[in-house]
Amino acid sequence: xxxxxQTQPGMxxxxxxxxxxxxxxxxxxxxxxxxxxxxxxxxxxIFLIYQGSYDQQNATEGRYSLNxxxxxxxxxxxxxxSQLGDSAMYFCAMRxxxxxxxxTGTRLKVLA
Amino acid sequence: xxxxxxxxxYKVAKRGRDVALxxxxxxxxxxLYWYRQTLGQGSEVLTYSQSxxxxxxxxxxxxxxxxxxxxxxxxxxxIQRTEQGDSAVYLCASSLLDGGxxxxxxxxxTRLTVL
Numbered sequence: 001x002x003x004x005x006q007t008q009p010g011m012x013x014x015x016x017x018x019x020x021x022x023x024x025x026x027x028x029x030x031x032x033x034x035x036x037x038x039x040x041x042x043x044x045x046i047f048l049i050y051q052g053s054y055d056q057q058n059a060t061e062g063r064y065s066l067n068x069x070x071x072x073x074x075x076x077x078x079x080x081x082s083q084l085g086d087s088a089m090y091f092c093a094m095r096x097x098x099x100x101x102x103x104t105g106t107r108l109k110v111l112a
Numbered sequence: 113x114x115x116x117x118x119x120x121x122y123k124v125a126k127r128g129r130d131v132a133l134x135x136x137x138x139x140x141x142x143x144l145y146w147y148r149q150t151l152g153q154g155s156e157v158l159t160y161s162q163s164x165x166x167x168x169x170x171x172x173x174x175x176x177x178x179x180x181x182x183x184x185x186x187x188x189x190x191i192q193r194t195e196q197g198d199s200a201v202y203l204c205a206s207s208l209l210d211g212g213x214x215x216x217x218x219x220x221x222t223r224l225t226v227l
Contacts, residue, residue: 004154035215037218042220043201043220043221044115044218044219044220044221045203045205045216045218046218047215047216047217050215091154091155093155100145100147100155100157100216101154101155101156101157102147102149102154102155102156103154104154105154
């Protein structure tokens with residue numbers, strides 16, 4: 001069975017600091033993809049970053065980077081230089097054979 | 113912009129009634145997903161369809177959930193005999209392709225409250 005676990009229900013970070021949001025996963029699929037989405041109060045899920053299970057390098061997209069540790073089955077999101085607009089819910093997701101599953105999310109609050 | 117839209121944004125239904133939620137996906141996108149998002153439980157996929165096969169795969173064991181796709185970029189999620197436990201945010205998402213690991217674009221969701 002596939003499972004995504006986000007153990008941090010809420011996080012605070014000071015503006016301009018870096019923050020790491022944790023995500024661990026479990027799957028028996030040999031090939032899978034890992035995603036992070038941001039959900040602001042408006043409700044839309046905004047794609048941030050993707051990591052394929054066979055990718056050798058950690059994915060990076062601007063201020064977002066994914067710390068992928070395959071042996072530990074973790075895919076933590078690192079946000080550098082936090083901004084007030086980063087305050088939102090963040091969801092880790094995994095795509096296996098045909099479907100996505102999501103974690104329960106982490107609410108990030110950036111403090112001025 | 114031409115993103116994914118959903119209607120209504122809010123829906124209140126009496127227990128036992130059927131409801132229909134609409135999703136207008138991005139033109140040209142092949143695959144369309146419906147998710148149910150509940151606080152503290154994350155999101156689970158309910159169904160997805162590919163425009164070529166009009167396939168509806170329900171992830172829900174009860175079978176009360178189904179999706180119709182009358183047009184390539186339109187989908188309707190139908191929930192039969194609603195239960196209070198169906199109260200949640202229902203998210204629609206579409207992706208350009210299926211297979212592989214294609215980014216999904218999400219709509220703003222419909223918040224359903226079953227009384």
